[in-house]
Amino acid sequence: MSETLLEVNGLAKHYPVRKGLIVAKQVGTVRAVDGVSFSLKRGETLALVGESGCGKSTTARLVLRLIEPSAGTIRFEGVDVTRISGAAQRAMRRRMQIVFQDPYASLNPRLTVAETIAEPMLVHGIGDAASRRKRVEELLSLVGLRSFHAQRYPHEFSGGQRQRIGIARALAVQPDLVVCDEPVSALDVSIQAQVVNLLKDLQRRFGLAYLFIAHDLAVVKHVADRVAVMYLGQIVEVAGKRDLFAAPRHPYTRALLAAIPHPDPQRRGQVKPLGGDLPSPLNPPSGCRFHTRCPFAQERCRKEAPALRQLAPGHEAACHFAETLPAVGLDFTGGLSEAATKRLALYAKARAA
Amino acid sequence: MSAATETDEPIAPPRPGVLARLLREPAAAFSLLLVVLLIAAAILAPLLAPTDPYDNDLSLAMQPPGSEGLPLGADAQGRDMITRLLFGLRVSLLMGFAAVVLGGGLGAALGFLAAFYHRWLDGPIMRLVDIMLSFPAILVGLAIAAIFGPGIFSVVMALSVATVPLMARIVRGSAMVVMRLDYIEAARATGMTDARLIWKHLAPNCLSAIFVFATLRFGQVILLGSALSFLGLGAQPPVPELGAMASEGRNFLFFAPHIAVVPCILIFIVVLAFNVLGDALRDALDPRLRV
Numbered sequence: 001m002s003e004t005l006l007e008v009n010g011l012a013k014h015y016p017v018r019k020g021l022i023v024a025k026q027v028g029t030v031r032a033v034d035g036v037s038f039s040l041k042r043g044e045t046l047a048l049v050g051e052s053g054c055g056k057s058t059t060a061r062l063v064l065r066l067i068e069p070s071a072g073t074i075r076f077e078g079v080d081v082t083r084i085s086g087a088a089q090r091a092m093r094r095r096m097q098i099v100f101q102d103p104y105a106s107l108n109p110r111l112t113v114a115e116t117i118a119e120p121m122l123v124h125g126i127g128d129a130a131s132r133r134k135r136v137e138e139l140l141s142l143v144g145l146r147s148f149h150a151q152r153y154p155h156e157f158s159g160g161q162r163q164r165i166g167i168a169r170a171l172a173v174q175p176d177l178v179v180c181d182e183p184v185s186a187l188d189v190s191i192q193a194q195v196v197n198l199l200k201d202l203q204r205r206f207g208l209a210y211l212f213i214a215h216d217l218a219v220v221k222h223v224a225d226r227v228a229v230m231y232l233g234q235i236v237e238v239a240g241k242r243d244l245f246a247a248p249r250h251p252y253t254r255a256l257l258a259a260i261p262h263p264d265p266q267r268r269g270q271v272k273p274l275g276g277d278l279p280s281p282l283n284p285p286s287g288c289r290f291h292t293r294c295p296f297a298q299e300r301c302r303k304e305a306p307a308l309r310q311l312a313p314g315h316e317a318a319c320h321f322a323e324t325l326p327a328v329g330l331d332f333t334g335g336l337s338e339a340a341t342k343r344l345a346l347y348a349k350a351r352a353a
Numbered sequence: 354m355s356a357a358t359e360t361d362e363p364i365a366p367p368r369p370g371v372l373a374r375l376l377r378e379p380a381a382a383f384s385l386l387l388v389v390l391l392i393a394a395a396i397l398a399p400l401l402a403p404t405d406p407y408d409n410d411l412s413l414a415m416q417p418p419g420s421e422g423l424p425l426g427a428d429a430q431g432r433d434m435i436t437r438l439l440f441g442l443r444v445s446l447l448m449g450f451a452a453v454v455l456g457g458g459l460g461a462a463l464g465f466l467a468a469f470y471h472r473w474l475d476g477p478i479m480r481l482v483d484i485m486l487s488f489p490a491i492l493v494g495l496a497i498a499a500i501f502g503p504g505i506f507s508v509v510m511a512l513s514v515a516t517v518p519l520m521a522r523i524v525r526g527s528a529m530v531v532m533r534l535d536y537i538e539a540a541r542a543t544g545m546t547d548a549r550l551i552w553k554h555l556a557p558n559c560l561s562a563i564f565v566f567a568t569l570r571f572g573q574v575i576l577l578g579s580a581l582s583f584l585g586l587g588a589q590p591p592v593p594e595l596g597a598m599a600s601e602g603r604n605f606l607f608f609a610p611h612i613a614v615v616p617c618i619l620i621f622i623v624v625l626a627f628n629v630l631g632d633a634l635r636d637a638l639d640p641r642l643r644v
Contacts (some may be wrong), residue, residue: 044588061538064542066538066541066542089544090544090545090546091544092544093635096539096542097542097543098537098539098542098557100535100539101535102535105534105535105536106535106536106539107536107539108536108540108553108554108557108558109558109640109641110557110558111553119543119553120543123543123544123545123549124543124544130643149393153640153641155640166539169539169543173543221601248425285419294522310449321499
């Protein structure tokens, strides 16, 4: 299970900004994703977290080559898939699938559920019509739907059911990697639990690797093995889930964790919320991109961009002063709000059932 | 999960097919009946017509409707209006269909390509469309008639060419909206070919725009075709064509209004029936509107 499935190196997506009516001159570059590297083992879940606009979803689409990267390499099972095209690329797509955030936009309203789920198999020439029909029924029951749902259209389902259909479609071709682009953030809390647990069960059954994009730390805490924190198109910290929640080393990660609502009134005043907004990726700050909002920023941070470096086995952070930052003084491991704790309990209960 | 989904049997009765859904709407059922009758009348014109469309009897010229043996009267050359209308319907329907199918088909294909390969083809295709749009249909008709000679074929060509840019623009706009939706990305992620993606995922979701425009255009094309006939580019005089008949009758509007009015009423019925049917068909084909 420790075999590396996906390896991403220096992945970047730069969008040119052009101006001019007749001759379009490039006046700038939006660095949506700027040099992201990570790896993912078979059967593992890597969560990608960060505030909106930090490039999480772009990274996910780059990995799947739904957007063409400007730089960097993507290796799948050691094979460089960054530049493959045509039939080779289509074959590669069978191995990596995606589950979308919005269950209302991710299903073709003109196709029945059976057609939607069977299509990936049809495209890859798997089985004949009868075996595909059987497989559709299998997949439906796998994701907790009934076989008579197959002949219905997407608009006849609720958001949670549609998300299950989306998951069944992703699993139809037995992929090794599923990119989950905020798969539960558009769902009700009670439905979130069902879908998250479904994803975890399927992972256990099929040894799937998940690249799990999220902004909800309660969900991340529940599903992830490792967590990568993104800020302004770059990864600022990667660590095992426990390490990250117990001892965040990057000031941004700390701020993110501290921002989780907490029921303890004693903590009031101890948490200083981050000031300011996410700087524009069109003109990112010099040096460390976080220095404009970092409470610990020093002269060096303004001049020198910190590299992601290993602080402990499996724990990397991109901060010059990661070792010398004052102690957090807050316990993040229990630092979930009452609501979040309840939700986690709900997840656990639903799983046990 | 609700109790309803616990049973193994679907509770909903089997869905009605497209035709059944179409017939449920009275206006749609009526327009379908009308369209079927019109097409049947056009096809069976030689059997239904009481006389030959070219037989004239000047003694009957401009006989008003209701005259003996001439329920709809006779035209300026003393030809039976009913016969002329039946044969005229043939030419007009054929012209309208051919132009909408050919021009609309090509236009839709261009629109899909422009939206799908937005980066490479949108500029070239849409500029081409702009150029086509800047020539009036009449001018295109003149040019084509100059090449192939006047006749129905030239009219169909001219009307098709005039339909291409309009359909291309409408389909491109509709397809660009659909292209932004997640299910297109999902389809791409399954690794299907571009052709399949366009055919199975993009095109069906642009169908309503295509339907609405095609039915509207059908009426316009019949009228445009008669304008071309009027200029002497289309159906040549003895050949009956609804628009041409209307324009011939224009000269006698004060003495024998029926010669112009009756073909116009038939054009009106044809256009209306196709529009209502097109709308109903669009709704019947949309799974979201199924009950």
